[in-house]
Amino acid sequence: xxVALGHAAPARRRRLxxxxxxxxxxACLVAAVIVALGVGPFAIxxxxxxxxxxxxxxxxxxxxxxxxxxxxxxxxRLPRIALAIVAGGVLALAGAVxxxxxxxxxxxxxxxxxxxxxxxxxxxxIVLGERMPDLLPRALIPWLQPGMAFLCGxxxxxxxYAVARQAGALRPMTMLLAGIAVNAMAGALTGFFTFMxxxxxxxxxxxxxMGSLGHGAWSAMLPAxxxxxxxxxxxxxxxxxxxxxxxxxxxxxxxGIDPEAVRRRASVGVALGVGxxxxxxxxxxxxxxxxxxxxxxxxxxxHRALLPAAALGGAILLxxxxxxxxxxxxxxxxxxxxxxxxxGGPFFLWLLLRRAG
Amino acid sequence: xxxxxxxxxxRGDRTVLDRVDVAIVPGEVVGIVGPxxxxxxxxxxxxxxxLRPAAGAVAIDGTPIGALDADARARRxxxxxxxxxxxxxxxxRQVVELGRYPHRGRxxxxxxxxxxxxxxxxxxxxxxxxxxxxxxxxxxxQRCMLARALAQIDGETAQARYLLADEPTASLDINHQASCLxxxxxxxxxxxxxxxxxxxLNLAALYVDRLIVLSEGRVAxxxxxxxxxxxxxxxxxxxxxxxxxxxxxxxxxxxxxxGPASPPGAHPGL
Numbered sequence: 001x002x003v004a005l006g007h008a009a010p011a012r013r014r015r016l017x018x019x020x021x022x023x024x025x026x027a028c029l030v031a032a033v034i035v036a037l038g039v040g041p042f043a044i045x046x047x048x049x050x051x052x053x054x055x056x057x058x059x060x061x062x063x064x065x066x067x068x069x070x071x072x073x074x075x076x077r078l079p080r081i082a083l084a085i086v087a088g089g090v091l092a093l094a095g096a097v098x099x100x101x102x103x104x105x106x107x108x109x110x111x112x113x114x115x116x117x118x119x120x121x122x123x124x125x126i127v128l129g130e131r132m133p134d135l136l137p138r139a140l141i142p143w144l145q146p147g148m149a150f151l152c153g154x155x156x157x158x159x160x161y162a163v164a165r166q167a168g169a170l171r172p173m174t175m176l177l178a179g180i181a182v183n184a185m186a187g188a189l190t191g192f193f194t195f196m197x198x199x200x201x202x203x204x205x206x207x208x209x210m211g212s213l214g215h216g217a218w219s220a221m222l223p224a225x226x227x228x229x230x231x232x233x234x235x236x237x238x239x240x241x242x243x244x245x246x247x248x249x250x251x252x253x254x255x256g257i258d259p260e261a262v263r264r265r266a267s268v269g270v271a272l273g274v275g276x277x278x279x280x281x282x283x284x285x286x287x288x289x290x291x292x293x294x295x296x297x298x299x300x301x302x303h304r305a306l307l308p309a310a311a312l313g314g315a316i317l318l319x320x321x322x323x324x325x326x327x328x329x330x331x332x333x334x335x336x337x338x339x340x341x342x343x344g345g346p347f348f349l350w351l352l353l354r355r356a357g
Numbered sequence: 358x359x360x361x362x363x364x365x366x367x368r369g370d371r372t373v374l375d376r377v378d379v380a381i382v383p384g385e386v387v388g389i390v391g392p393x394x395x396x397x398x399x400x401x402x403x404x405x406x407x408l409r410p411a412a413g414a415v416a417i418d419g420t421p422i423g424a425l426d427a428d429a430r431a432r433r434x435x436x437x438x439x440x441x442x443x444x445x446x447x448x449x450r451q452v453v454e455l456g457r458y459p460h461r462g463r464x465x466x467x468x469x470x471x472x473x474x475x476x477x478x479x480x481x482x483x484x485x486x487x488x489x490x491x492x493x494x495x496x497x498x499q500r501c502m503l504a505r506a507l508a509q510i511d512g513e514t515a516q517a518r519y520l521l522a523d524e525p526t527a528s529l530d531i532n533h534q535a536s537c538l539x540x541x542x543x544x545x546x547x548x549x550x551x552x553x554x555x556x557x558l559n560l561a562a563l564y565v566d567r568l569i570v571l572s573e574g575r576v577a578x579x580x581x582x583x584x585x586x587x588x589x590x591x592x593x594x595x596x597x598x599x600x601x602x603x604x605x606x607x608x609x610x611x612x613x614x615x616g617p618a619s620p621p622g623a624h625p626g627l
Contacts, residue, residue: 100445103445104444240458240461243455243458247441247452248441250402251441255431257427257458300446300447300448300451301445301446
């Protein structure tokens, strides 16, 4: 079960200080944000960005000649950047937590079924949604798809949890196996909806399953911010307990920790955060594995530094991937999931070869 | 006193421990010996409060172990496991620092640091402190886990403390076997009650104050090594003929192997 890639840190090489890494990551994130604000099929000069932002912060309307720039900046780029940061951060944080919880450096945020459950909800709404708008108030329609995705993600995790509980104690292996089973069933349901879908729906499904940050509008993000922010509030304080859990169940118990309580809280935190992120962006792979891995190689596995650093790393990774996705085939854009997979796949191969050599 | 009273532990429909009465008094080193499957690890797990007894109870100084606050219990009772699997590259020092978890929010950082340094020195792993745990040998990892347990019970002075170790010498070389048990003796001298499961009767006889012999889930003997290791009991419990001699310098019993058990009279010289 365990492929111990975590060994890779060399025996004596001095690791980076956690403070230094956090500062460096924060600086990188700021730089990435500045780039992301300016570039795109519609380039905006840095000086003009600064002027617009100053105007906004001061509560003034931007001058007429930069009205279009301001509109692009404020209603398209900024929410998109915010979505990249929050979604990337939460995915990486959730990945780091799951890897610690399962003592397995290859666990990903979706092990408990949240991503595949969300996919069922989203794809189901794409296919069935057309048949029900008459029954629902118009104002609800834009919320249906992300809402259902979020709820189905939570539902899938709750189901995994309940099954693992029923099968005896809430052991990591039982949870992992229940997660695999639920992921498979959710995959079948998603496949069934896809099979039923029409031409245009199929296209929407394809986009959704490859991920996109293009739906980042402030109005869509605001309700999602509640679970997205609740997730780190639940997960970050678990850092020291996750450290101790890496020693093993019994050892954690000897040190006064209730492993089940940690798993319960971690599952809720991950389901809320990843569920909301996936509901907004679709499925985006690899961020949850690559970011924690790189951080672990740099500063070691202690979660107090790892969790915030992984979150920053995930935010940077997703933001940079999005810049690439917007630039490569401009004015069209690549699905973000393709870009992260293109980065993540070779990264994994490199890790494997490095370990073999 | 850490005591198990009329303890019964069942796993499935198998009775692993049956009517076991044992007690560890602060300041003594108690050994548990017994053949594989006799219930040594189970007894340690039960004394650590991990298992729900089918009968009887475990108590620390009169308080049922389950009734203690988890952190308070952890500051008074540490366990050195038989083996540890850790796939993440913590340094040896970080592993030992995990032992300070139950002390979080109490006292100052210097106190934690002092306890960790002391534990690293006592377990002879200070030289490895900066190495990744995953790169250490089995014996070095074992000593790290001992250091972690030492750091865990360091600092609780008002109440009695206990250390339970499940074959802590299993993967150590001869030198470190001796120094591991010397650390146990030093702990006992400072008032800690120590219980060690051991395989090596000779090592046990050299270092422990009292020896519990477990056989098929029952206590077969509980006495000073010289009395507990009566030749006929050793023969019966371990199914092995052993030549018992007295240590020429220390007087404690030592055993020389004679091969598998054979019918009485096969070794007429005994």
